[in-house]
Amino acid sequence: MTTYSLPLSKRKRAVKTRPPRDALFIAAACALGLIVLVAVAAAVIPFAGDPARIVGPRLSPPSAAYPFGTDALGRSVLARLLEGTRTTLVLSTLAVVCTAVISVILGLVAGYAGGWAREVIMRLSDVLYSFPSIVLAILIAAVVGPGQAAVLSSIVLVTVPLMTRMVSAAAMSVAKRDFVTTAKISGVSAPVILFRHLLPNVSGTIAVQGTYALSVGILVEGGLSFLGYGVQPPRSSLGLLIQEGGSYMLQAPWLLFAPAAVLVVAILSINLIGDTMRDRLDPRETRSLV
Amino acid sequence: MMQILRWSAGRVMSALITLLGVSVLIFVAIRLMPGSYEDIILGPLASAEERQLLAEAYGLDQPIFVQYFAWIGQVLTGELGTSYVTQSSVSGEMLERIPVTATLTIMAMAVTLLAGVPLGIWTGVRSGAKQGGAVGRVVSSIGISVPEFVLGSIVIFVFSQFSLGLKVGGFASIGTGFWPTFQALLLPALVLSVFCVAATARTTRDAVMGVLVEPHITAAVARGETAGHIVRHHVLRNAGIPILTLLGTITAYLLGGAVIIETLFNLPGLGSFMVTGLGRRDFAVVQATVLFAAAVFVVLSLVLDLITSALDPRVAVTGKAGS
Numbered sequence: 001m002t003t004y005s006l007p008l009s010k011r012k013r014a015v016k017t018r019p020p021r022d023a024l025f026i027a028a029a030c031a032l033g034l035i036v037l038v039a040v041a042a043a044v045i046p047f048a049g050d051p052a053r054i055v056g057p058r059l060s061p062p063s064a065a066y067p068f069g070t071d072a073l074g075r076s077v078l079a080r081l082l083e084g085t086r087t088t089l090v091l092s093t094l095a096v097v098c099t100a101v102i103s104v105i106l107g108l109v110a111g112y113a114g115g116w117a118r119e120v121i122m123r124l125s126d127v128l129y130s131f132p133s134i135v136l137a138i139l140i141a142a143v144v145g146p147g148q149a150a151v152l153s154s155i156v157l158v159t160v161p162l163m164t165r166m167v168s169a170a171a172m173s174v175a176k177r178d179f180v181t182t183a184k185i186s187g188v189s190a191p192v193i194l195f196r197h198l199l200p201n202v203s204g205t206i207a208v209q210g211t212y213a214l215s216v217g218i219l220v221e222g223g224l225s226f227l228g229y230g231v232q233p234p235r236s237s238l239g240l241l242i243q244e245g246g247s248y249m250l251q252a253p254w255l256l257f258a259p260a261a262v263l264v265v266a267i268l269s270i271n272l273i274g275d276t277m278r279d280r281l282d283p284r285e286t287r288s289l290v
Numbered sequence: 291m292m293q294i295l296r297w298s299a300g301r302v303m304s305a306l307i308t309l310l311g312v313s314v315l316i317f318v319a320i321r322l323m324p325g326s327y328e329d330i331i332l333g334p335l336a337s338a339e340e341r342q343l344l345a346e347a348y349g350l351d352q353p354i355f356v357q358y359f360a361w362i363g364q365v366l367t368g369e370l371g372t373s374y375v376t377q378s379s380v381s382g383e384m385l386e387r388i389p390v391t392a393t394l395t396i397m398a399m400a401v402t403l404l405a406g407v408p409l410g411i412w413t414g415v416r417s418g419a420k421q422g423g424a425v426g427r428v429v430s431s432i433g434i435s436v437p438e439f440v441l442g443s444i445v446i447f448v449f450s451q452f453s454l455g456l457k458v459g460g461f462a463s464i465g466t467g468f469w470p471t472f473q474a475l476l477l478p479a480l481v482l483s484v485f486c487v488a489a490t491a492r493t494t495r496d497a498v499m500g501v502l503v504e505p506h507i508t509a510a511v512a513r514g515e516t517a518g519h520i521v522r523h524h525v526l527r528n529a530g531i532p533i534l535t536l537l538g539t540i541t542a543y544l545l546g547g548a549v550i551i552e553t554l555f556n557l558p559g560l561g562s563f564m565v566t567g568l569g570r571r572d573f574a575v576v577q578a579t580v581l582f583a584a585a586v587f588v589v590l591s592l593v594l595d596l597i598t599s600a601l602d603p604r605v606a607v608t609g610k611a612g613s
Contacts (some may be wrong), residue, residue: 138568142319142576289521
């Protein structure tokens with residue numbers, strides 16, 4: 001990635017600078033990797049104990065025996081936090097995979113076929129896009145009923161419109177290129193063009209949008225569980241833990257701060273990774289005025 | 291000119307189609323929800339005759355598309371139905387709640403305009419520089435990464451632990467005078483504005499960066515114009531459209547009801563109405579508030595697109611702003 005700099009000021013600037021974002025990217029990837037690793041490892045080796053078991057007195061502050069304290073029922077906060085992180089990550093990832101599959105098919109068809117197919121797909125995604133994400137999530141939760149299915153379907157329907165639009169825009173510009181025309185003329189069938197010729201060329205867009213969709217997914221899970229329509233107790237998720245923590249925050253602030261910190265670090269890391277991927281995919285000339 | 295008119299007509303058409311789609315989706319969703327109208331009103335012990343009478347009274351025995359058009363007819367005359375729970379008019383209750391949501395929106399947007407746009411310009415102008423760019427980037431990334439329910443909970447914690455001059459809650463009603471209303475809405479508005487400021491700063495930064503590398507900026511630099519002059523006269527006018535679009539989108543989403551913040555701070559706005567409606571399985575309320583939120587979005591983005599095409603006629607020709 002080259003950085004053009006035409007400084008207006010008198011200071012001389014190095015033309016080639018290593019972008020400081022790389023350090024950010026590494027930090028973000030490490031943070032996210034650590035969260036995922038610990039949450040997954042806890043499922044394999046239950047080093048934090050059983051999240052459902054009552055292990056000590058209620059609302060006891062963090063100590064050697066209870067590293068993150070205990071909650072209102074005397075369960076270990078660390079164990080519940082690990083379970084909650086896992087639930088949130090698994091639900092969001094699963095939902096984003098569904099979103100990616102749906103959006104790639106719809107987006108490629110819309111971008112390649114154009115005409116009526118494109119019009120119908122774009123209007124449908126406009127309809128979904130018209131709802132504020134949490135409003136759409138609430139509507140879906142009302143239909144599906146509170147629980148993990150509601151979280152999953154909400155995330156998919158909230159993230160599909162934007163991703164479809166981006167994939168379709170990318171596919172449209174690829175579809176104009178000569179190698180696609182050549183393939184079409186030599187009689188390659190439409191599905192082969194879509195998946196062998198277009199898909200590899202829009203995979204960067206899919207990766208970037210998928211990353212952003214993941215952070216939106218975690219947000220939607222959090223919001224929905226926070227309002228009581230997502231993951232239901234006694235299971236835990238980050239949103240649910242934050243909601244529970246909110247009710248006891250004056251007596252036991254660690255109940256709120258532990259899941260809030262994990263949630264924020266996870267979303268922040270994912271967003272930073274997405275930004276870096278976007279910049280790598282689409283390096284831009286930059287210029288500084290000051 | 292003809293092209294702009296034709297484009298505008300097309301844009302109005304697609305907004306109408308979107309509204310139609312939105313209303314169908316909500317209508318179908320309401321009918322898919324568990325628990326029929328008869329069950330909710332009459333309870334589980336009602337006889338078949340009673341259920342039949344009720345179905346006839348509310349037109350539930352009609353074919354579904356007849357019911358849909360009857361509902362749309364009512365909505366178009368401003369009649370949003372009756373709450374299943376309180377038996378009061380949903381539109382009447384919404385009219386009482388709109389001022390709360392609208393005030394909250396105005397306050398949050400004021401902060402966004404005053405902080406987000408300047409922050410974005412500053413980071414955009416410095417983006418090629420070694421320092422400054424990364425800091426702005428991290429700050430705005432944190433801003434969009436802290437969910438409102440986390441920030442809201444923390445703000446409530448801090449302000450209820452330490453009395454810092456502002457109190458949490460205590461919202462009486464919009465008619466109690468300017469100062470009490472302002473005080474009660476300030477914290478929720480600030481919490482809402484954190485995301486909006488960060489998102490606006492990011493978009494502004496990207497837009498400014500896009501304009502900065504264009505030839506006319508090189509020319510301005512060559513003429514020896516000052517940085518401030520270049521930003522005011524050459525950058526902002528060209529970077530304005532994406533910023534305007536984002537501000538409009540945020541406003542539309544906020545006007546639809548700040549669901550989480552209103553619930554958290556116990557404010558009687560549209561968002562909390564939606565959530566309490568859902569909690570009581572009051573589908574008339576859910577249907578009306580969701581429809582309102584989506585309709586506000588569709589109408590506002592239509593207006594915004596029309597304004598954009600008036601500001602930059604290239605939009606109507608190529609479908610996007612700028613070069």
